[in-house]
Amino acid sequence: MVSFGDSKFVKKVCGITQASYQHGWDERNGGNVSLRLTAEDLVGFDDVSEVKRTLDLGFDAKVLSGSYFLVTATGRYFRNVISQPGLDLGLVKITDDGQHADLLWGYEDGAKPTSEFPSHLMSHIKRLKVDPEQRVVMHCHPTNVIALSFTHELDERSITRLLWKMQAESLVVFPEGVGIIPYMTPGTNEIGKATSDKMSEFRTVIWPHHGIFGTGDDLDEAFGLIETVEKAAAIYSQICAQGGEIRQEITDEQLGDLAHAFGVVASPKFLS
Incomplete structure (x- = not known):
C-alpha cells in the first residue's frame, strides 16, 4: 500500500x-x-x-x-x-x-x-485570480515583524520602503511591497475577507500585533517570502538597538537599479 x-x-x-x-x-x-x-x-x-x-x-x-x-x-x-x-x-x-x-x-x-482555514481559502481564491500557479498560504508570528507593527506607523508605503531599504534582497523578493490590515480579531471571516482583499495586490499581508500571511507557488517560496520580510524587520530592530541613527542607506535610485538588474517591477506607489 x-x-x-x-x-x-x-x-x-x-x-x-x-x-x-x-x-x-x-x-x-x-x-x-x-x-x-x-x-x-x-x-x-x-x-x-x-x-x-x-x-x-x-x-x-x-x-x-x-x-x-x-x-x-x-x-x-x-x-x-x-x-x-x-x-x-x-x-x-x-x-x-x-x-x-x-x-x-x-x-x-x-x-x-x-480555525484560520476560511481565511486561507479566501486568500487562495484571490491569489488564483492573480496567478493560477499559487498553491500555498502560510500564517505565522515572526517576532520582528510583529514588533515593527507596534513602533512604526501602519502605512503600507512607509513600511514597504523601510523593508526595501534594509537589504538588497527585499525589493527583489517582494517588489509589490507588503499589505497591511488594521488590527482585527483572528480566526474570524472578517479578518479573512480583509486579508484576501489585500491579496489582489500583495503576496504577503501583515496582521498588526499578531503576525503575517504569505503566499507562493510552493512551500519554499511562501516560506522564503516571509523569511525575507522578517529578516528586513530584524535588521531594522538591530539598527534601533544600536541607537537608531542611519548614516547610510539604499537610495531610491539604487532600488530602481536593483529592480532593473533582477527583472522585477517595483510598485510605483512605493518607489518614488
Missing part, C-alpha cells in the same frame, strides 16, 4: 513547519499552513479514495469545489507535526456545495482544520 503520509507533500509540510518553529515564529499552537493539491498529485496513493468524515467550513468556498488542500489542524503545535503528521495534518476536498470539506487522510484523532 502506498500511503499519502509518505508523500513528498506531507514530508515538505513537515519540514517547513519544523523550520518555522525553529525560527521562533510558531510558539505553542500558533501558525497554520495550507497547500493546494490537484487530482494528479494524488494518483498512486491508496488511502485517499475514501471519505473519513465531512467537516463544516463555516464559509462558502464553492468557487474551490473539487479542490484538495493539505492543511494543518487547529490547536496543534508546529514543533510536533514532523513526528505525528497523521494527527496534525489533514487532506481535505472541498464539496460541491462549497460549505463542507471531505476528509480523505489525516486528523486521525478527530482533529479539524485550523
Whole structure:
C-alpha cells in the first residue's frame, strides 16, 4: 500500500513547519499552513479514495469545489507535526456545495482544520485570480515583524520602503511591497475577507500585533517570502538597538537599479 503520509507533500509540510518553529515564529499552537493539491498529485496513493468524515467550513468556498488542500489542524503545535503528521495534518476536498470539506487522510484523532482555514481559502481564491500557479498560504508570528507593527506607523508605503531599504534582497523578493490590515480579531471571516482583499495586490499581508500571511507557488517560496520580510524587520530592530541613527542607506535610485538588474517591477506607489 502506498500511503499519502509518505508523500513528498506531507514530508515538505513537515519540514517547513519544523523550520518555522525553529525560527521562533510558531510558539505553542500558533501558525497554520495550507497547500493546494490537484487530482494528479494524488494518483498512486491508496488511502485517499475514501471519505473519513465531512467537516463544516463555516464559509462558502464553492468557487474551490473539487479542490484538495493539505492543511494543518487547529490547536496543534508546529514543533510536533514532523513526528505525528497523521494527527496534525489533514487532506481535505472541498464539496460541491462549497460549505463542507471531505476528509480523505489525516486528523486521525478527530482533529479539524485550523480555525484560520476560511481565511486561507479566501486568500487562495484571490491569489488564483492573480496567478493560477499559487498553491500555498502560510500564517505565522515572526517576532520582528510583529514588533515593527507596534513602533512604526501602519502605512503600507512607509513600511514597504523601510523593508526595501534594509537589504538588497527585499525589493527583489517582494517588489509589490507588503499589505497591511488594521488590527482585527483572528480566526474570524472578517479578518479573512480583509486579508484576501489585500491579496489582489500583495503576496504577503501583515496582521498588526499578531503576525503575517504569505503566499507562493510552493512551500519554499511562501516560506522564503516571509523569511525575507522578517529578516528586513530584524535588521531594522538591530539598527534601533544600536541607537537608531542611519548614516547610510539604499537610495531610491539604487532600488530602481536593483529592480532593473533582477527583472522585477517595483510598485510605483512605493518607489518614488
